[in-house]
Amino acid sequence: MNVGLEKEAKLELIGVSEGSAKEAKLELIGVSKSYRRDRKRHPVLDRLSLRVGEGEFVTLIGPSGSGKSTLFRLIGGVELPDEGSIRIDGKETNGKRGLIGYMPQQASLFPWLSVAANVSSALTTAGIEAGEAKRLAAEWLRRIDLGDVAGEYPHVLSGGMQQRVSFLRALLMPRAVMCLDEPFAALDALTRAEMQAWLLRLWEEERRSVLFVTHSIEEALTLSDRIYVLSRAPARILKEIRVPLPRPRRGDVWKEPAFVALKEEIMGLLGEGTSP
Amino acid sequence: MASKIRRALLPAGTLIAFVLLWQAVCSAFEVGPYVLPAPWTIASYMADNAARLWDQLSFTLLLALKGIGLGVAIGIAAALLFHLIPGVRAALSPIIIITQNIPTIALGPLLIVWFGFGLAPKLILLALVCFFPVAWSMLAGLGQAAPHLREYMAMIGASRWEVLRRLELPASLPSFFTGLKLTATYGVTAAIVAEWLGSSEGIGHYIVLKSKGYDTTGVFAAIVCIVALALAFYGAAVLLERLVIRWRPGTSNAAAGKRRDAA
Ligand SMILES: Nc1ncnc2c1ncn2[C@@H]1O[C@H](COP(=O)(O)OP(=O)(O)O)[C@@H](O)[C@H]1O
Numbered sequence: 059m060n061v062g063l064e065k066e067a068k069l070e071l072i073g074v075s076e077g078s079a080k081e082a083k084l085e086l087i088g089v090s091k092s093y094r095r096d097r098k099r100h101p102v103l104d105r106l107s108l109r110v111g112e113g114e115f116v117t118l119i120g121p122s123g124s125g126k127s128t129l130f131r132l133i134g135g136v137e138l139p140d141e142g143s144i145r146i147d148g149k150e151t152n153g154k155r156g157l158i159g160y161m162p163q164q165a166s167l168f169p170w171l172s173v174a175a176n177v178s179s180a181l182t183t184a185g186i187e188a189g190e191a192k193r194l195a196a197e198w199l200r201r202i203d204l205g206d207v208a209g210e211y212p213h214v215l216s217g218g219m220q221q222r223v224s225f226l227r228a229l230l231m232p233r234a235v236m237c238l239d240e241p242f243a244a245l246d247a248l249t250r251a252e253m254q255a256w257l258l259r260l261w262e263e264e265r266r267s268v269l270f271v272t273h274s275i276e277e278a279l280t281l282s283d284r285i286y287v288l289s290r291a292p293a294r295i296l297k298e299i300r301v302p303l304p305r306p307r308r309g310d311v312w313k314e315p316a317f318v319a320l321k322e323e324i325m326g327l328l329g330e331g332t333s334p
Numbered sequence: 335m336a337s338k339i340r341r342a343l344l345p346a347g348t349l350i351a352f353v354l355l356w357q358a359v360c361s362a363f364e365v366g367p368y369v370l371p372a373p374w375t376i377a378s379y380m381a382d383n384a385a386r387l388w389d390q391l392s393f394t395l396l397l398a399l400k401g402i403g404l405g406v407a408i409g410i411a412a413a414l415l416f417h418l419i420p421g422v423r424a425a426l427s428p429i430i431i432i433t434q435n436i437p438t439i440a441l442g443p444l445l446i447v448w449f450g451f452g453l454a455p456k457l458i459l460l461a462l463v464c465f466f467p468v469a470w471s472m473l474a475g476l477g478q479a480a481p482h483l484r485e486y487m488a489m490i491g492a493s494r495w496e497v498l499r500r501l502e503l504p505a506s507l508p509s510f511f512t513g514l515k516l517t518a519t520y521g522v523t524a525a526i527v528a529e530w531l532g533s534s535e536g537i538g539h540y541i542v543l544k545s546k547g548y549d550t551t552g553v554f555a556a557i558v559c560i561v562a563l564a565l566a567f568y569g570a571a572v573l574l575e576r577l578v579i580r581w582r583p584g585t586s587n588a589a590a591g592k593r594r595d596a597a
């Protein structure tokens with residue numbers, strides 16, 4: 059009970075309107091991190107607080123080098139925050155690994171495993187029994203039209219296809235949140251737009267809790283329910299923006315006036331002190 | 335396939351030319367077979383003594399196989415030990431470097447003094463020679479797994495054992511085979527040395543006999559056998575590598591073009 063009250067108080071403090079109406083799958087409270095380099099402290103994250111509700115698509119947008127990947131390393135338990143608390147499903151998980159699904163910028167498929175084995179081996183790591191993992195992988199690869207290449211090695215796949223497999227691997231892990239770290243940044247513009255539409259459709263069917271990182275404003279607005287705009291390093295949250303666009307969204311959502319207005323607002327926030 | 339044959343044509347041509355020249359020189363200057371036997375002389379000698387040579391060769395083959403097997407097993411175990419337990423590598427490095435720098439010719443007689451003329455000293459000598467390339471190259475391979483794959487495994491919470499089994503071991507295979515190919519040829523040489531030093535059988539022993547009897551043709555016949563054996567071992571290692579490592583892009587040239595359409 060106490061914890062609940064405390065949480066609500068803190069949420070109020072940081073201006074999260076929704077309070078405890080929706081169960082928070084992931085919650086960061088006052089998380090800071092700095093690295094030591096040349097005997098000097100380099101603060102990377104400055105008292106960040108954010109939350110991802112059940113079935114919510116939340117995006118972090120910020121300049122590169124602002125500390126977004128560092129934040130993911132903290133959430134993944136690979137590194138410890140200097141202060142603050144990271145909670146997954148309501149439990150403090152600072153430094154605990156194996157609680158999130160993860161999709162990195164590079165597809166990071168194992169070159170010696172077939173596409174299907176890449177998916178199923180990640181699932182066995184997540185605790186799914188081997189037979190069931192194989193079945194799930196085969197079924198879902200068929201579902202996303204990659205059934206034909208399930209037996210191939212990843213290097214025969216195009217960049218976009220590799221990212222689909224990488225996404226599927228994160229999606230199928232039975233974990234509270236999916237963390238996607240600039241998954242489309244390495245793709246060309248056309249493939250990228252295609253992948254966004256694909257992800258949008260798949261996510262709207264599945265409604266998993268997602269924390270997504272990007273530095274593309276359009277991508278953030280197209281996909282998200284809520285956006286946190288980060289400052290340059292040390293990263294603070296400049297603003298939390300609710301995206302009022304209705305779902306299901308389509309690829310041409312960028313034509314909506316609300317989209318255009320928000321885009322301008324975010325550009326303004328990110329553009330502070332940068333090139334005109 | 336056709337381009338492979340074409341690429342093999344030039345070295346094969348040189349080899350044939352070399353043998354022909356050798357034959358021509360021997361016939362033209364009437365070089366005595368105790369100095370330099372002609373290729374044809376060697377060939378007919380080998381045909382006449384085929385059964386004996388084959389016996390000796392199969393003894394050496396078996397010894398080399400046992401020694402290489404033992405050496406590779408120890409090499410893999412050492413690589414894993416060094417990789418998994420920090421400090422072991424630094425602690426044992428000097429001793430290992432020392433064992434690798436003692437000439438086998440010097441080490442062999444000592445081993446015979448300590449362990450007699452049986453199989454044991456020969457196997458120890460072979461294992462000492464064979465484990466090193468495997469251990470060293472595999473150790474390098476284990477540490478060289480792609481950083482982004484390491485990061486991925488950490489982020490999804492894979493255990494140390496899973497990182498080893500799913501990432502580091504497969505990633506070390508190309509280096510392992512580099513070591514194995516070296517070991518395959520070193521192993522044959524080491525087996526010959528071991529037999530030379532103390533054996534009553536094998537090609538190594540055969541060379542000792544023939545050279546003591548000034549039977550140069552016999553020595554050459556033995557050398558041909560040794561080279562053939564070393565090449566066969568090397569070929570077997572290459573074949574094994576092809577069978578195991580099938581994922582490397584570039585094995586099919588269609589794949590190279592399709593790869594990474596977006597950089
Ligand atoms: N292990 C580390 N040691 C020292 N500095 C680091 C380390 N990891 C990241 N940094 C620094 O932290 C900052 C944020 O990096 P990162 O989280 O990768 O940014 P982003 O993902 O937003 O582009 C960068 O300035 C980077 O140099």
Ligand SMILES: [Mg+2]
Nearest residue numbers: 126127239240
């Ligand atoms: Mg990053």
